[in-house]
Amino acid sequence: MKRPIAAIAGTGRGLPAAVMTNFDFAKIGIETTDEWITERTGIKQRYIAREGESTTSMAAAAARQAMQRAGVSAGEIDAIVLSTATPDRLLPATAVDLQAELGATRAAAFDIGAACAGFIFAATVAEGMITTGVAETVLVVGSEKMSSIIDWQDRSTCVLFGDGSGAAVFRRAKHHKGILSTYLRSDGTLANLLYRPGGGACMPFCDDVLQDRSFYVKMAGREVFKHAVRSMADACDRALDGAKLTGKDIDLLIPHQANMRIIEATAKHANVSMEKVYVNVDRYGNTSSASVPIALDEALENGRIKDGMTVLLVAFGAGFTWASMVLRF
Numbered sequence: 001m002k003r004p005i006a007a008i009a010g011t012g013r014g015l016p017a018a019v020m021t022n023f024d025f026a027k028i029g030i031e032t033t034d035e036w037i038t039e040r041t042g043i044k045q046r047y048i049a050r051e052g053e054s055t056t057s058m059a060a061a062a063a064r065q066a067m068q069r070a071g072v073s074a075g076e077i078d079a080i081v082l083s084t085a086t087p088d089r090l091l092p093a094t095a096v097d098l099q100a101e102l103g104a105t106r107a108a109a110f111d112i113g114a115a116c117a118g119f120i121f122a123a124t125v126a127e128g129m130i131t132t133g134v135a136e137t138v139l140v141v142g143s144e145k146m147s148s149i150i151d152w153q154d155r156s157t158c159v160l161f162g163d164g165s166g167a168a169v170f171r172r173a174k175h176h177k178g179i180l181s182t183y184l185r186s187d188g189t190l191a192n193l194l195y196r197p198g199g200g201a202c203m204p205f206c207d208d209v210l211q212d213r214s215f216y217v218k219m220a221g222r223e224v225f226k227h228a229v230r231s232m233a234d235a236c237d238r239a240l241d242g243a244k245l246t247g248k249d250i251d252l253l254i255p256h257q258a259n260m261r262i263i264e265a266t267a268k269h270a271n272v273s274m275e276k277v278y279v280n281v282d283r284y285g286n287t288s289s290a291s292v293p294i295a296l297d298e299a300l301e302n303g304r305i306k307d308g309m310t311v312l313l314v315a316f317g318a319g320f321t322w323a324s325m326v327l328r329f
């Protein structure tokens, strides 16, 4: 008997109203230039949440659109798996706030913490639940308010990130389409290259944490860059092997949108030409675990993904974590 396949039935995205361009950093006293940011990263602008916009509210907007496109009501959702590095509250999980917001009363709701690779981790959990019969309909969301955890006095990190959310409804596939392979990896020995030292249980929030700004993201940029390129290349190979495909079989590569140079290096390694790579880092910056589902949603909406196409997702983030997935639409 063939193993059942989980597939995407609908996607959506939710974004803050305000856009911040590279030129806007000067207005808040950050010494940087559009030229520096563009050359190093490819980013031109990002969305930034303002008062009243939260990880949950962006997730709800993305989820409602995904549910509407999938033709799924809140009452049909069996599980909500939400990936975030920026939960609205430390307890309980943001997924339960989303559940309440949507009125998905039957759902089991929980968060996943795998940073920028989190959406693919969450989608893999959804796949497991669907293929083992634990759930029929799973809402997977990546939602991030990165502006709340970046240090707005640190020009080497604050220019990189943006806020937003992407969602996908997964169900059992009807026509042998959907997830063909997944690959997940982590290396916790490298955790301190990209992390938030303070504010958690081992260094609870106090005056010292506030003063030394250790609750904000700290990143060894060059090291992260090196590992991102290596790990995303590895992840592409593994998911392609798992699906018994090569880069030539891929119609669209959707890499995590952190940095144009990382995206180009990943595409080159995977043997996918840049015309077949989805890029929106220029408009969103790095939205962590929201980046892959936002790009996926755009690609479905604007026709870059058509029926029958094979798509490779790949991401890398804090942990380090890295992951990939091959899907047939």
Ligand code: ACO
Residues within 6 Å of the ligand: 031, 032, 033, 036, 037, 040, 041, 116, 155, 156, 157, 159, 160, 194, 219, 220, 221, 222, 223, 224, 225, 228, 256, 258, 259, 286, 288, 316, 317, 318
């Ligand atoms: N504007 C102007 N100058 C800046 C800025 C800025 N925003 N930030 C740093 N600089 C300066 C530094 O002070 C330094 O100056 P100095 O030489 O006088 O000391 C100079 O630019 C070079 O700094 P580096 O940090 O060495 O610059 P680098 O070329 O490595 O680029 C960058 C930095 C863009 C962060 C790069 O390392 C990178 O992209 N790393 C990957 C990080 C990433 O994508 N992280 C996201 C999370 S993980 C993920 O999602 C993949």
